[in-house]
Amino acid sequence: MRVDELPVDERIKRIIRERGIEELYPPQAEALMSGVLEGKNLVLAIPTASGKTLVSEIVMVNKLLREGGKAVYLVPLKALAEEKYREFKEWEVLGLRVAATTGDYDSTDEWLGRYDVIIATAEKFDSLLRHGSNWIEDVKLVVADEVHLIGSYDRGATLEMILSHMLGKAQILALSATVGNAEELAEWLDAALVMSDWRPVQLRKGVFHIGQLFWEDGGIDRYPENWESLAIDAVKKGKQALVFVNTRRSAEKEALSLSSKIARLLTKPETRQLDELVSSIEDNPTTEKLKRALRGGVAFHHAGLSRAERTMIEDAFRSKLIKVIVATPTLAAGVNTPAFRVIIRDTKRYAGFGWTDIPVLEIQQMMGRAGRPKYDKVGEAIIVARTEEPRRLMEKYIHGKPEKLFSMLANEQAFRSQILALVTNFRIGNFRELVSFLERTFYAHQRRDIASLEYKAKNVVYFLIENGFIDMDMNDRFMPLPFGKRSSQLYIDPLTAKKFKDAFPKLENNPNPFGIFQLIASTPDMATLNARRREMEDYLDLAYEMEDKLYTNIPYYEDSRFQGFLGQIKTAKVLLDWINEVPETRIYETYNIDPGDLYRILELADWLMYSLIELYRLFEPEEDVLNYLRDLHLRLRHGVREELLELVKLPNIGRKRARALYNAGFRSQEDIMRAKVRDLLEVEGIGMKVVEGLFRHFGVEMPKGAKKDSKKAEKARKGTLDAFLK
Template sequence: MRVEELKVSEKVKLILRKRGIEELYPPQEEALKSGVLEGENLLVAIPTASGKTLIAEIAMVNTLLREGGKAVYIVPLKALAEEKFQEFRDWEEIGLRVAMATGDYDSKDEWLGKYDIVVATAEKFDSLLRHGSSWIKDVKVLVVDEIHLLGSRDRGATLEVILTHMLGKAQIIGLSATIGNPEELAEWLNAKLVMSEWRPVQLRRGVFHQGLVVWEDGEVDRFSSWEDLVYDAVKRGKGALVFVNMRRKAERTALELSKKVKSMLTRGELRKLKELANSLEENPTNEKLAKALQGGVAFHHAGLGREERVLVENNFRAGLIKVVVATPTLAAGINTPAFRVIIRDTWRYSEFGMERIPVLEVQQMMGRAGRPKYDERGEAIIVSTTENPGDVISYYIKGKPEKLFSQLSNESNLRSQILALIATFNYRTVREILNFIDRTFYAYQRKDTYSIEAKIKEILYFLMENEFVELTLEDEIIPLPLGTRTAKLYIDPMTAKVFKDFFKYIEKDPNPIGIFHVIALTPDMVPVSYSKRELSKLEEEYYSLKDRVYADDPYLAYDPYYERKFFRAFKTSLILHAWINEVSEADIVEKFSVEPGDIYRLVETAEWLIYSLKEIAKILGASQELLDYLEKLRVRVKHGVREELIPLMELPMVGRKRARALYNAGFKDFESIARATPRELLKIEGIGAKTVEAIFKHLGREVKIVEKPKKNTLDYFLNK
């Protein structure tokens, strides 16, 4: 169907045309004719990259232009929120305002009320619901991207609860990968279902086994090794995306492949890649990345820093990086198509040993094959070392993806959501709570709520026993201050209980090691793991710091589970402690065998948990002194600095390194900096013209400095 024929405002067509979209893809046409433009709910279950976002965009904008109100677009990851936010800003041209909301779970964010389209992560939107932001009632359309994550153990319940709250109040549009039971989900959502196997680029799938690629159509091609599939793609001027099951393997494979890929690159490419490699900050992870990059290959996993991840994605899309070796978790969602996708592993490690990677995930990985506009068709090949290719084809290629199952009954999710119902949504009786549960996908799927009822009662006892809620004489459940605060902080009630249990020790002798250890013991922190080799060193450190740790001695409990949990939290505490004492990222990576991405994750969670600890401490009657102490600690965690640098952290473009350099050069506060000459500041390591301009501007001084960027810095690379 041509965009012209769409029954929507001319304004919508204008933006589509500007994007170069003249024709709608067939599933888009079907979806837009399903009644979604008239306000009906819709579930779209179609393959990756077949234009789901556009369906939602047209439907959202159509409603906004017709009825006003607001649209909320939910994504699973911050990185995706950023991507969608940038895309949606195209609509600003026709007067719609677009905002992004992630992070900070303890805010009403009333400012969002001024915007028409809000892109948010699921957790953020759930927290906004709990805070009762006044603009929520204006939400006319709720889009849930990657709605199949409803079946994910950790995050599914959040989506399910959001949807249960919004069903009947707003138009719901769900965008899903192909799943096993789309009908069931659509029925629950009272939505029209649009399913399709159509793809913008043809996809050819096969299995590599003992020197042969067996394609789904029965044809066979000879390749001496799976690596040859990569080299062959590069030789043809195209790219390859390889999925493996572990970070280390991604790195090793990338380095290995880069040796040969390097010989296929032009001089110009080699030069650009070298510059790219030199622009990376120094740390052990980046060292490996830099080495691989010089051969036109990169790895991509959760251990990479944020900037590096974006750098890899952008340069792969631009064609400078020829091959990316990635772990599957990260590949979901981010738009990085490649001519050839190779799935090296279909098994991975889990808590319970090796497990098969679900069909749903493998199909999503395969869906990355084929770049619209560049490739006539894409190729996806699963490497099988032991399994018979026929079996792999029937399981992963011809096979049906898994069914979605509600994860609402997962204990930690349920505990948190039940408290939220009482403390922020004013549910007052078990009956009322059960009525809510009755409207969930859980109840829809199970047909009865009998088994969850017992769990809910158990949770209610827990909440009463720990003073989150109480029962009135009229048998009403009412929230207590601890309960209300916990629900709004968006922490697990169990986390609040841990804070409460340790409060008296913290109050008596607040110290960072002990406090970090406590937050790392809560279920809201996923602590880092340690190897057997590291244990004796950790034990040694523990005995030298024993009087600062509040938790019980791990060896007095005679419980191997507690012992492991204790030391994982302890290692996490040591990392955070190094971070706030300005140990360099590179040294932390080296000393603790973690990676930059892990440090970011820990720091982000730790900041939120220390803020929460402070808020819970208020309720428990903490002294102002302790609250001030915790606030300082939070800021130190946020920036990774010693106390004396805190005032400098307000300066723009100044992170922990630059702040330290300023401080050591004698610029310890705003006054001394305001008095400095630009030349004095430019002499300081890591401080360039742009930083000086920004700092002065912040302090009310307007200066313009002309300076060539220093060689081998990111500025240099970007300005060339």
């Protein structure tokens, strides 16, 4: 179907044609003719990169131009929100306004009311629903990207609840990878279903086994024995490869190994550009390895890297500077990074107690990354058989069907939190109403067994009443209590809130960072680190050393909580180091963690610390304890000792610069306001930009001649040992 023939506003067609798209792909045409343009719900289950986004753009813009209101586009990851934001911005020429929102779960974000297209992570939108933002009423369309994540253990329930809330109130467009039971999903959503295997770039799949590559069509190619030859061969052909492995450490190891071989294939300008890229990366033990790999045109990509580094790698791969990425599977679910050849080195992963097969759905998503539209006629996806029988892999992953999706609503943690929200934020008045809401969920639709759901819900309601989240009056009507309402808005697990509440009396008697951090680490909302076997004794010693600071007893060795507890002690110690200004690099080395891990711990601890304070405020707080907690929160946010709290409030002053200023004698904002520009510039890490920012912040004019001073100071610094070592 030609774009011209689309029954939508001319302006929409013009913008699509300006992108160079004249003809719609067959599944796109089918989707757009399914009734979705007239307001019918749609489940669109087609492979990655076959143009789902364009369909959703057309549906959104068409709807907004015709009917006004708002469209919400749900994504699973922050990085995807940014990617979509950049793409959708293009529609602003039609007078629509686009916004993306991801962090801060305790806000109504009324500012979003001014926007027409709102891109949000599912968790963020769920929190906005709970806060009852005014603009939610105007939402006419919800697009759920990657809706197959309904089957994800820890995130599925959120997406399912959002759709249950919005079903009937807004049009729903659900975008999915190919799954085993798309029909069931479509039935639940009362939606048309468009399903197809059609891809813009043909996909050829095969299994590699000790030098032999068996294609699904029966062809056999021969290569050197090691699977690495597949990646090297792709680069020799002037193409790129994406390798999936199952652990961070193998990603790093394989990237380094490939790098030494691929370096030889690079041109001089490429080597130079890669060197430039390398020099822009911050130093730490993880990036040290990354830099070595990058010099040979290879990168690893995993959750241990910072987001900035991951984005940098994705961009450099898309621009073809990086030839091979060795990634953990998180990349397959992330932003668009297609490659000519996808090599799947591992089809098993370690899950708690042993090795399990990676689901077909996930392997197919990895394979779907093969083939770059516009550059490749065919993409190749190759699974490496290392310990497995090649035929089994072919049957399971290449000829096999992806798994069915199962509702994860009744997962205990998610269910607790969702039921609390229904009572405190969504005005569910009694148990009967609760059950009738639950009947609208995918869980009820799929299991057709409302009795078991009712039973589970009853247990949760008892738990919520027992612990003061909600109450029930004489007529069995639910009464939301402030503690419940606030816990739900803070978007924390009720169990986390309960742990906090139980600890308040002890905390009031003995407020201290280690106790508070261990408490935070003991909640189900925290990404607590694991204590490795050889570390266990050290952390047990530490726990005993700090016993009088803890708000909980040290469990016995036989206790099932013992190992988890040591992980909490380890996590608390990391946070303690952080607020005592231990340099990041030392933290990575001491605890054997990556920058991405530290970042995630800090982000979660920040949110939980905020929640702890907010909940404490509900229980007749003592003013000095409250102030203590607020200071500790700031220390946690900035990673500093108390004496730097005043300085880190200044613009562009983080923990390093604040420490340098303090040590140079600038101990308060007042000291800085009075300082000479020249003296400030003498301080390590303080350049002209920072000084200008400070002056602007204080509302003071820069003294004349300051720029000249700055040159002198920089010159002076050039002769120092520090400058030399840089």
